[in-house]
Amino acid sequence: MTEALRRVIHGQASVKDVARRAGVSAGTVSNVLNRPQLVHEVSRRRVEQAMVDLGFVRNESARQLRGGLSRTLGYVMLDAANPFFTDVANGADHVAEERGLSLFLCNSRNTAARERALLRRLEEQRVQGVLVTPTDSDSPWLAELAGRGTPLVIVDRTPTSGRFCSVSVDDVRGGRLAVGHLVALGHRRVAYVGGPDSLGQVRDRLVGARLAWQEAGLRAGDLRVIRTSDLGVADGRSAGERLAGLPRDGRPTAAFCANDLVALGLLQQANLSGLRVPEDLAIVGYDDIDFAAAAAVPLTSVRQPRLEMGRTAARMLLLEAEEDQHQHEQVEFVPDLVVRRSTKS
Amino acid sequence: MTEALRRVIHGQASVKDVARRAGVSAGTVSNVLNRPQLVHEVSRRRVEQAMVDLGFVRNESARQLRGGLSRTLGYVMLDAANPFFTDVANGADHVAEERGLSLFLCNSRNTAARERALLRRLEEQRVQGVLVTPTDSDSPWLAELAGRGTPLVIVDRTPTSGRFCSVSVDDVRGGRLAVGHLVALGHRRVAYVGGPDSLGQVRDRLVGARLAWQEAGLRAGDLRVIRTSDLGVADGRSAGERLAGLPRDGRPTAAFCANDLVALGLLQQANLSGLRVPEDLAIVGYDDIDFAAAAAVPLTSVRQPRLEMGRTAARMLLLEAEEDQHQHEQVEFVPDLVVRRSTKS
């Protein structure tokens, strides 16, 4: 208790405190910490005991300042409440753990200002590298961050220029898969549900959808777009209300949603509004999160290799951090379609 | 580009570099950063320009070392893939943002060793405080961490001793609510599905379940326990297989799951096995995550005020960090039951 009191007054124990108590110099304490082979066993034990007695905890700031690199990676996620991103994070986390690094997750909540502030904070902490799923991969601060030398990998977006490493999935292809599937089932009035347009994912999936639509020789006007302000369950619900409010003969017979959360919300609202899925409204989601299969009507969805994306992104990040001369690389995974009841008639 | 090259060779620009370029002393640069009113406008502008030119980024390590506190909080989550925890994290994040702090999320993945390592890392970084949903709130390292002076708030667990601040929900009461509801509906053979027992939540909810069972004067043996190795969707599915394999006349007519992920998995497997919900098997979940309402059969669930828990936890943490003489406090929220179709006959 007196030890505790001392600490309250003097702050945490430092290497010097430990050294004094063990009757050695600070250098020896540091050696115990970093190159124990150099230290005689007797001293080593005395130092270790002193550390325990004083509750010594390395001061990472000082350590880092002196020269070492930090032992952390950061991942600025777009939406921590979306299981897709937590799964990606998990993949990255595994790789980090293998290398003895810690991964700190940050949630930008799809807000550019927050994203920027978080990246700044991570850079100030001199993390070893940063993964980011940006609100906009052309934001100047991403290029600046990379330009200043912090390794950076873009996740789930393909930057327009080749200035960054990135791991993504071919969203155009995903959109084409989804709508191609609906067209093949005979749907001739389809809605794309998603937003905001500032998200590249949202845009690309729509591009793919339009592509499939064109390929089938259908009228552009019959591929309707219902914009949402975000990509959560609640946004899907309100899109569902809008959809249910349309007159039957003008209403789309199928909806392709920009992600599964929206699709689940839409599904839920369709149920409440008395629309049968898939008879009155077929639904395709995107991401194939675990909940898609467990939904009211199991959801057809475009699957992305989430864990693998996270792992690859982390590996690329570490590679970029190690190599002197680094060649940026864009890895693009291929999505596939998982057909379930929500589109089976 | 030549500037970039210089940085590659010499590392990031420091206050001294900025000072040299702006033709002032390091102290003035520091003043621009921390007390701009003191600096003459002309110098201020020159310094600011120099910072831009050199791509100066504060070195948080040095800053912290010199005396300031860190500007970050940490939250060591039990399972980042569980929306319950990300919602709690969101609540905490909002409070952190209000105070200009950043919240770093870490995922212990329900592994004691990882939890310990992450807490150590956060302590080494001298974060301002730590939120943690521990695998076991009696782990010695929690007490040690707090003993060394890092503010600590336990989330979603009530520690057995009053040594920490904590924010939790009355899990016993939640379990009692759930099973009380099932009993009132006439169920006389009920299964509790959850695990591992090392999780206090799992234990307490079972205690509550047993309490309700007793209160109804039912035989203890008819409240069956199906243990899972974890609390994910997959664990619910395998529990469902076990349940469906039982002979009809011995099979429980209702299941109370330790969380919604398990309940969703169970629901899914029940569907696949041809058990109708709720007719053949009623299901109650726990947490009332967004997906519960969107499930195959909308899920009856015990609701916890997730966002509010996160907000409260963060506020308590900051309070503990500010106050000299701190009185630990246990806040306990009251859960309520949301009845949906999965238990309505």
Place this chain on the structure above:
DNA sequence: GGGCTGAATTGAAACGTTGTAAATGAGCGT
């Protein structure tokens, strides 16, 4: 005993930032 080897330890400098106390010097009244 003198000189050598090698293991173990030490002292001091450096990392980048900040607060403090001291310095500078312009403007002003006498």
Place this chain on the structure above:
DNA sequence: ACGCTCATTTACAACGTTTCAATTCAGCCC
């Protein structure tokens, strides 16, 4: 010209850790 004030700027000493060159000294051989 002198002393004074006030705004602005500066030099310098910390913070805790690590590294490197320098030092100590026990043991050994000739």
